Amino acid sequence: MKKLLPALLFLSFFSLQLRAQVWSTFTPQPGVNTLFDVYAPDANTAYATGNNGFVQVWNGSTWTQMTTAVSAQRFAVWAANGSNIWAGGASTGNQLTYYNGTSWSNVTATTGWAGGSIRGIWGTAANNVWFSGSAASSPTRPQLVHYNGIVYTSRTAGLPADFAGLKIWGTDANNVWVVGTSGLNGVIARWNAGASSWDVQLSAGYTAVRGIWGSAPNNVWVVGGSGSAGNTGFILQWNGVSWTDRTPAGGVVTLNQIAGSNANNMWAVGNAGTILKWDGTSWSSQPSGTTQALNGVAVGKTGTANRLWAVAFGDGTTSPMFTATISITLPVNWLSFTYKWLGSDVELNWATASETNNDYFVIEHQLENGDWEALGRKEASGNELIQQQYRFVHRAPGNGRHQYRIKQVDNDGRFTYSNVISVRAGAGSALILNNPVRNKNLSLRLDNTQQIRVADVSGRVWFDQRKNAGLIxxxxxxxxxxxxxxSTENGVQRFILE
Incomplete structure (x- = not known):
């Protein structure tokens, strides 16, 4: 366990649509000198937890402090809403505390947790919550528990005998992942609901896997590292089939957590105050204002408003807490990016809610696993505070899986990317025929029998059935x-329901 330093608590706040950084300080309640985890269900709500059993709560303008039923360290926090909050941590018999909207209580006894600590909490609702961790050392034993709103049930089948769970996360109730360690190896495991056990995806070749997040079932990222000084960290990406190493060239320090708002806007934090940002193409280093280890990161979203939070160890100075805000907006507020078929052609349509000093757009295309190539260029409106619409037609792209994205370039040469959309042409394709959907019925053309799943941006699944080929x-x-x-066997497509 890293030694806790006495005075400084670091909490970083960024707006994801902003750039120039301004630092200020504020003072939390006494007794908090480190934070281990942060969870942000939306842009105006966040929960951070650390030592002495405290939970810090952000209400959109100020932080307040809640005292849980125990004084032990809290390593993880998750909330279904303001009346269902769980905080987990160390101290035998005190690992899990729960807030019911009125008061905190120690619910460890009902979970059957046997020693050790809780290191990760995640759920989709108050009746679907997962807890990860391990039993006491000598020997380490896996402990994973699921709560269905009534009872807590142990779910450790399939995990290594010495597995120590760190973070747990998922896109929905049917796509849950846990990461951690087994001896000197990192472990990534996915829950197999049909078999009621875990399928281990990775158990050798990497050290401790410490954090996990993704934008979709076929776009999952993990971070980790040994914890030692130097570039001992790593970043891996799951594409729905296999894992790929995405560690930046030159290496990276141990990373502790990852979070994002979409596939092209992700953030990883780690030792030595490290913050990395993924823009859809590459990782870049971002200023944090501290050299202390950053333990947790979360992104809160409400419509187009986003807030990024990062929490850390204290550094022993007199300033108790930092918050960082940023004041210059990015040139483009993306609104939508969609496609439709025009015979054998693909029509791309995108919209912006506002533009500031925007110069032009580049339409980029990728076939299967090839390189991104520019298809064309569209001049931008420049400076607009109202919605703007753009259109581009890719003539006869041919069979195969095609991916498209829009590169936005502003007047000083800086750029951002839209989300990536995938289009399948030829045998085995699944095509959306009405996007946006205006009649509450999604029309598809399937070229083969396949599983069809529809989920919203929170990961909630609204439709999940196997359908035969044809118009459905x-x-x-x-x-x-x-x-x-x-989501189909050919990838993920985004659509708008009006």
Missing amino acids: SIPLSSCPAGIYFL
């Missing part, structure tokens, strides 16, 4: 308007 209609009458993802 998927009823979405119970779904609220918004952005959804269609």
Whole structure:
């Protein structure tokens, strides 16, 4: 365990649409000198937890402190809402505390947790929550528990006998992952609901896997490292089939957690105050204002508003807590990026909610696992505070899986990317015929029998059935308007339900 330093608590806040960094300080309640985890369900709510059993709560303008039922360290926090909050940590008999909207209570006894600590908590709702960790050392034993709203049930089948769970995360109730260690090796395991056991994806070749996050079931990222000084860290990406090493050239320090708002906007934090940002193409280093180890990161989203939080160890100075805000907006506020078929052509359409000093767009294309190539260029509106629409047609792209993205370039040469959309042409394809969906029925053309899943941006699954080839209609009458993802064996497509 790293020694806790006495005075400084570091908490970093960034707006993901902003750039220039300004630091200020504020003072938390007494007794907190380090934070281990942060969770942000939206842009105006966040929970951070650390030593002495405290939970810090952000209400959109200020931080307040809640005292849980125990005084032991809390390593993990997750909330279904303001009346269902769990905080987990160390101290035998005190590993799990729960807030019911009125008061905190120690619920460890009901979980059957046997010594050790809880290191990760994640869920989709108050009746679907997962807890990861390990039993006491000598020997280490895996402990994973699932809560269904009524009872806590142990779920350790399939894990290595000496597995120590760190973080747990998923996109939905059917796609849950846990990461941690087994001896000197890192472990990544995926929950197999049908078999009620874990399928181990990785158990050798990497040291401790410490953090996990993804934008979709076929885009999952993990980070980790040995914890030693120097470039001992790593970053891996799951594409739905296999894992690929995405560690930046030259290496990286041990990384402790990763989070994001979408596939092209992810953040990883780690030792020595390290913050890395993924823009859809590469990782870049970002200033943090501290040299202390950053333990947790979370992104809160409400519409187009985003807040990035990072928490860390204290550094022993007199300033108790830092917050960083940023004041210059990016040139483009992306609104949508969609496609539709025009015979054998693909029509790309994108929209921006506002533009500031925007110069032009480059339409980029990738075939299967090839390189990204520029298809064309569209001049931008420049400076607009109202919605702008753009269109580009890719003539007869041919059979295969095609991926498209839009590169936005501003007047000083800096750029951002849209999300990536995938289009399959030829045998085995699944094509959306009406995007946006205006009649509460999603129309598809399937060239083969395959599993069809529709999920919203929070990961909630609204439709999951196997469908035969042909023209099919998927009823979405119970779904609220918004952005959804269609997952098939050929990839993930984004559509809008109006």
